[in-house]
Amino acid sequence: MSKLSKKNLLLISLMLFSMFFGAGNLIFPPLLGQMSGTKLIFSLAGFLLSAVGLPILAVAVVAKADGLQKLASRVNKKFAIVFTLLIYLSIGPFLGIPRAASLSFTMGISPFLDKSVNSSFLPLFVYSLCFFSVAFWLSINPTKLVDRFGKILTPSILLLIATIFIASFFNPIGGFSSALGEYRNTPLLKGFLDGYMTMDAIAALNFGIVIALVLKSKGVSDDKLSYYTIKAGAFAGLFLTIIYLILSYLGACAQTRFGSSENGAQILTNIVSYLFNHNGLIILGLIFMLACLTTCVGLITSCSEYFSKLVPRVSYKSWVTLISISSMLFANFGLSKILKISVPILTAIYPMAIVLIILPFAHRYFKGYNSVYSATMLFTAIFSISDSLNQVGLNMPFLKYLPLSKEGLAWTFPAIVGILVGFIYGEITSKKDLKLKNSSLNVTE
Template sequence: MKNLSKKDLLFIGLMLFSLFFGAGNLIFPPFMGEAAGEKTWIVLLGFSVTAVGFPVLGVIAVAKSGGLTNLAKRVNPIFATIFTILIYLSIGPGLGIPRAGSLPFEMAVAPYLPESFSLKLALFIYTLIFFAIAYWLSMSPGKLVDRMGKILTPALLFLILIMLIGSFIKPLGGYGVAVNGYEVSSFFKGFIDGYLTMDTIAALNFGIVIALAIRSKGVSDDKAVVSLSIKAGLIAGVLLAIIYGMLAHLGATSGGRFGLMENGAQTLTNITMYIFGKPGAVLLASIFTLACLTTSVGLITSCSQYFSTFTSKISYENWVRILTVFSMLVANMGLTKILSISVPILNAIYPIAIMLIVLSMFDFVFKSNKYIYGLTILFTGVVSIIDAMGQAGLAKDSLLKIISYFPLYNEGLAWIVPAILGIVIGLAIKLFKEDFRAKRNIQEELSN
C-alpha cells in the first residue's frame, strides 16, 4: 500500500474545500455580516456549526460508514433508498448544480451587460460555456486533485485574498447596528443561515469523491482511506472557517457604510467597486465563476458515480452527459425560480441530514440500533417537513399550530426537541430489550 504524502493530502483538502465553496458560501457570509453588524461574530459562531462543523462531520460519517446508503440503511432500507436519491437529486441536477450555474451569471455578469443585449441569450451562452468546462473536468474524476486542488482552488483563494488585502488598504468603516432579527436571536439566526450553503447535504455526497481521489493516489487500505478522508475534511473545515470570517467581516464593515442590501451579491459588488473601482467587477465575476465551477464539478462527479451504480447500461460518462445537459437546461430557468424552490427543500432535508450525522458520530454508543436511528429520524423528519411546508404555504394551520408549541419554533429549530426525544425513546427500547434478553438467557440457563 502506498502512503499519501503531506503535499498530496493538502491538495486533496484544498479540493474538498473547493467542492464545498460555491456561490452560496460566497454571498451568504457578507450579507449575514452586513445585517448582523456588531453581532457578527456571535452570528458567525452559529453559522459555523451548520456551514463548517456538520459538513466536516458529514465527510467523516460517510467515510466511516462506507457511503451514504450504508449510513442511511441504519434507519431503514426503504428510507435509505428514498433519502439517498432525494439528497442526490436536490443537491445535484434538481437544485444545486443549476443554482451554481445560474448564480454567477445573474450576480456577477448580468448587471454589467448592455441594456440592448438579451439576458436570456446571454444566460444561455454563459451556461453553455460554464457547463462545457464542468463536463470536461468531470469526465476525468481521477484528475480532480491535480486540476482543482493544485490550480482552481489556489486561484480562488488568491482572488479572495486580494479582496481582503484591498479592504485593509482602503477600509470600509466600522460595524453597523444589527437588524432583521440578528439583534435578538444572533446565534440561532446564524445556525439557520448555515443551511443555505447546502454543505451538510453536499458532504454526504462528496465523501465518495474524496475516497476516489485518495485511492487514485495509490492508497488501497480502507482504514487509511477513512483516516485520510477525516484529515482532508479538517483541512477544508479550517479553510472554510477562515474564509467565512473574512467575508463576514467585510460584510459587517460594508453595512456601516452602505446600509443593508437585498442580497449578498450586491454587498460584494459594493465592496469590490468601492475598493477597486470598475476592475472590481472583473475580480468579482472571476471569484463567482471559479467558486461555482468547482462546486458544480464535485456535484456532477458524485451524482454520476452514485447513479451509475443503479444499472450497468448507463455508464459514469453517460451520466455526466445527462446531468450536465439537464442542469444547464434547468439553470436557464433563472435564479429566482431556482431559489424559490430551494429554501423549503433545504429546511425539510437539512435537519434529517444533521441528525443522521449526529447519530453516526455516537454510533459507538448506539451500535446502529434501528429503534434509535428510526425514531430519531422519524420525529425529526415529521416536524421539519411540516415546518418547511408551512413556509411554502402548503401545510394545514392545525399542524403548524401543534409544532408552534415546540421549543425553539420561532428560531426555526422546532425539530431539535423531537429529535432528542427520538434518541431517548429509542435508547430506552434498546436497553429494555437488552435487559429482557439477558434475563431470558439467565432463565434458560437455570432451566437447563
C-alpha cells in the first residue's frame, strides 16, 4: 500500500504535534501575549514564523534529503557525522530529554510538596524513575506511537488546554494592555526571536526518522515517504498554530488582572488558579507532564533509531534502555543546572541547524555548490560558538559590532557573507574545471 488514509494521516500529524509540543512551547506564548498586549497580532506573526515555520521546514528538508546525515553531508562527510551525532546527543540524553523530565517535575509535582520534602533529592528521583519507566514502555515499540499519541495522549493535552480556554469565556480574565519593552517598537522581530528560542528546529531534524518509521509500518512505499512526511508536518504545524493562538491570547488577557509575571509558567499558574482555584494547578500539572512525556518519548525513539543504525550490533531496544537510564540520571541534576549547561550548547549548534534547514531551499539559485554549504556553515559556526563562549563568561567583544548581536543573532550577517564567499568560490572553480575540460578535449582531438 502506498496511499495513506486520511485517518492515519491525522493520527500521525497529532503524534508529530505532541512530539514537538513540550514544556517550552507552553511557556513562551503566554509570556509573549502578556508582553505584547495590543500588538499581539504582530508579535504572534513573528513567533509563528520561527516557532512553527522553521520546524516544519526542517521536517520537509530532512524528508527530501532522506535523513539528517545525508543533508549535513552537503557540507562535508566528516562534518555530517560529527554534527549529526552532536544534534542527537544534545537534544537527546545529555540535555533535551533530562530538561523536559525535570521541568515536568517542577511544574507538575513540586508545587504540591512541602518545602522540606522538596529540598530532598528523593522526590525528583522517584518521579524520574516513574517518568522514564513510562517513557521506556512507550518508546520500546515506536510503531504503536500513532495509536498511543494520536488517540490518547495528544487529545488529552488538547482537551485540557481547551478546558482552560473555554473557561476563560465564562469567567473573563481581563482585557489587553499596552505593549511592553521591545514588543512596543519591534513586535514582529521580538516575536520571531521568542519563537527562535523554542529550539524546535533541532528537534525537527531528529523526528523525521520516527515519522518515516511509522509511515513504513502503515505500508507507505519509500517513494511516498517524503510526500506524507511533509503533509503530516504541515498538519502538525496547523495544530501548533491553534494552540499558540490560545496560549498567547490567555497571556495577553492576564496582564491587566495579574500584572507582569516573570515567566510563562507563572502566568499560566495565575490563570488556572483564577479559573479553577486549587484544582487549576492539577490541570496545569497534567498538561506539563503529558507535554514533556510525549516530547521525551519522541526524542528517545528518534535517538535510539539513529544509534541502532549507526551501531547495528547494539539493538534498538538496548539503545532505548541506555538512553532512558542515562536521561533519568541527568534529570536528577535538577532543572537549574541542566538549563545552565544546555543554553550555551544550544546557542552554539542551533544557528548551524537553521543554516542547514534554509540553504536547501535556495539550492538551485546558488547552483548547488558545496562550497556555499561549507563556507556558510564555517562562518556561522565561528560566530555561534563565539556567542556560546560569551555566555559562559569568556568575553568576545567583537560580537557587539555585528548586526542583531544584542538579540542573539550575531551569526546572521556572517552567514550571509559565507553564502557570497561560497558562491564566488564555486563560480571560479567551476569555470576553471570547464576550461580544463575544454583544453583536454582539444588535445584529444
